[in-house]
Amino acid sequence: MVLAQLGGSISRAIQQMSNATIIDEKVLNDCLNEITRALLQSDVQFKLVRDMQTNIKKIVNLDDLAAGHNKRKIIQQAIFNELCKMLDPGKPSFTPKKGKTSVVMFVGLQGSGKTTTCTKYAYYHQKKGWKPALVCADTFRAGAFDQLKQNATKAKIPFYGSYMESDPVKIAVEGVERFKKENCDLIIVDTSGRHKQEAALFEEMRQVSEATKPDLVIFVMDSSIGQAAFDQAQAFKQSVAVGAVIVTKMDGHAKGGGALSAVAATKSPVIFIGTGEHMDEFEVFDVKPFVSRLLGMGDWSGFMDKIHEVVPMDQQPELLQKLSEGNFTLRIMYEQFQNILKMGPIGQVFSMLPGFSAELMPKGREKESQAKIKRYMTMMDSMTNEELDSTNPKLMNESRIMRIARGSGHQVREVMEMLEEYKRLAKIWSKMKGLKIPKKGEMSALSRNMNAQHMSKVLPPQMLKQIGGMGGLQTLMKQMGSAKDMMGMFGGGDK
Numbered sequence: 001m002v003l004a005q006l007g008g009s010i011s012r013a014i015q016q017m018s019n020a021t022i023i024d025e026k027v028l029n030d031c032l033n034e035i036t037r038a039l040l041q042s043d044v045q046f047k048l049v050r051d052m053q054t055n056i057k058k059i060v061n062l063d064d065l066a067a068g069h070n071k072r073k074i075i076q077q078a079i080f081n082e083l084c085k086m087l088d089p090g091k092p093s094f095t096p097k098k099g100k101t102s103v104v105m106f107v108g109l110q111g112s113g114k115t116t117t118c119t120k121y122a123y124y125h126q127k128k129g130w131k132p133a134l135v136c137a138d139t140f141r142a143g144a145f146d147q148l149k150q151n152a153t154k155a156k157i158p159f160y161g162s163y164m165e166s167d168p169v170k171i172a173v174e175g176v177e178r179f180k181k182e183n184c185d186l187i188i189v190d191t192s193g194r195h196k197q198e199a200a201l202f203e204e205m206r207q208v209s210e211a212t213k214p215d216l217v218i219f220v221m222d223s224s225i226g227q228a229a230f231d232q233a234q235a236f237k238q239s240v241a242v243g244a245v246i247v248t249k250m251d252g253h254a255k256g257g258g259a260l261s262a263v264a265a266t267k268s269p270v271i272f273i274g275t276g277e278h279m280d281e282f283e284v285f286d287v288k289p290f291v292s293r294l295l296g297m298g299d300w301s302g303f304m305d306k307i308h309e310v311v312p313m314d315q316q317p318e319l320l321q322k323l324s325e326g327n328f329t330l331r332i333m334y335e336q337f338q339n340i341l342k343m344g345p346i347g348q349v350f351s352m353l354p355g356f357s358a359e360l361m362p363k364g365r366e367k368e369s370q371a372k373i374k375r376y377m378t379m380m381d382s383m384t385n386e387e388l389d390s391t392n393p394k395l396m397n398e399s400r401i402m403r404i405a406r407g408s409g410h411q412v413r414e415v416m417e418m419l420e421e422y423k424r425l426a427k428i429w430s431k432m433k434g435l436k437i438p439k440k441g442e443m444s445a446l447s448r449n450m451n452a453q454h455m456s457k458v459l460p461p462q463m464l465k466q467i468g469g470m471g472g473l474q475t476l477m478k479q480m481g482s483a484k485d486m487m488g489m490f491g492g493g494d495k
């Protein structure tokens with residue numbers, strides 16, 4: 001069962017429970033059994049699922065709940081909390097500090113995506129102003145050094161490795177020393193993998209760890225390993241001091257439940273997830289928004305966080321205000337393009353709004369997309385203020401289009417293409433119209449102010465279908481109290 005299906009099944013179980021006229025022991029049990037089944041089918045370890053069920057039953061003691069209590073809400077909240085608890089070991093992992101040298105060692109089975117993830121991790125920090133470096137201590141797989149070298153060169157990250165030396169410990173120590181001397185603040189050591197857990201792998205890992213004394217050991221796990229996740233993660237934890245987990249290939253058709261098991265086995269948090277082969281396809285992992293998304297409620301808080309990441313602070317209130325008024329002008333598009341070029345691909349932000357990223361910034365074609373954006377901006381440079389600030393599509397008549405084409409040295413066809421892009425974006429952003437603007441300190445408030453209309457527009461079509469279309473969504477929201485309650489319940493509240 002893939003993650004989306006898991007979320008769908010849990011949501012359905014909750015909905016069925018909500019449909020019942022009276023919430024009694026039987027209704028609660030049916031709901032919990034349904035959720036248990038869904039979790040087990042998603043490869044979450046049996047013991048975890050059983051514990052979750054027991055905990056919910058402890059929290060929701062129906063006999064003790066006086067009349068007037070909203071039992072549905074209490075149950076829903078308990079389910080949400082327990083799912084979050086499964087993914088939250090209760091203590092954060094070691095977090096490297098910019099400017100202070102940290103050594104981070106990556107471990108995992110062969111093919112889990114370790115080497116790729118090392119580069120993604122380095123690149124992520126480099127974009128934030130760190131000085132990362134990569135050390136290839138994988139002497140087991142021929143070609144591992146070449147792969148790391150290639151990735152590192154592409155991202156302009158210094159690297160260290162050897163074609164001749166066969167002792168991984170020696171390479172690791174030399175690499176770490178060198179980069180410490182060069183004042184790198186994030187030294188990432190990639191270690192060998194094996195096809196399966198075996199003594200030689202663990203012994204080698206232990207030795208590299210002993211010699212380099214990493215501040216953090218990250219266990220990289222392929223999300224598709226299924227029920228084996230718990231044992232695998234535990235085996236790694238027993239050999240080295242795993243402090244964090246990165247789950248890769250979350251973009252595939254994997255059963256994502258393994259992630260929950262890995263957290264339980266290592267008692268370490270998932271800190272990032274890999275969502276593709278490309279360097280940028282790497283997301284910070286946050287439990288609450290993840291569970292919200294898992295339950296199919298969209299991730300507005302994540303979306304708002306991304307806006308924070310890519311839109312400069314001083315522009316945010318203004319941008320949100322304009323979006324809430326439904327005024328997506330060419331100037332806003334221009335400003336957002338500027339942000340994209342400054343901050344790197346914004347694809348991840350837009351991917352949170354269905355249907356967005358695929359067209360403007362298709363995966364793997366970021367260079368072309370950037371060139372296109374620059375082209376569009378050149379054309380917009382030839383526009384008047386009136387044109388940039390207008391929301392009237394009819395303003396852009398033939399003579400204006402011809403003038404812009406001439407002024408920017410582009411074809412009329414290209415200007416029309418740019419305007420089409422603008423119309424497409426404006427249509428999508430218009431869905432934000434009417435949303436209340438969050439005040440400072442409550443950025444997730446947007447999510448709490450959505451009604452069924454907003455929700456139906458932003459939910460992926462298949463999810464909407466699963467819920468039973470617009471009618472189903474309205475019923476669901478009514479049953480659950482209001483959009484406000486629902487989003488709050490699924491973690492849409494302020495963090």
Ligand SMILES: Nc1nc2c(ncn2[C@@H]2O[C@H](COP(=O)(O)OP(=O)(O)OP(=O)(O)O)[C@@H](O)[C@H]2O)c(=O)[nH]1
Nearest residue numbers: 110111112113114115116193248249274275276277
């Ligand atoms: N779709 C997808 N593919 C990924 C992701 N992360 C890694 N991959 C791919 O998975 C394959 C294996 O990745 P590697 O980085 O070579 O794996 P490794 O664990 O380092 O392997 P060894 O060095 O042999 O131990 C490569 O084809 C990667 O491009 C991800 O998040 N999504």
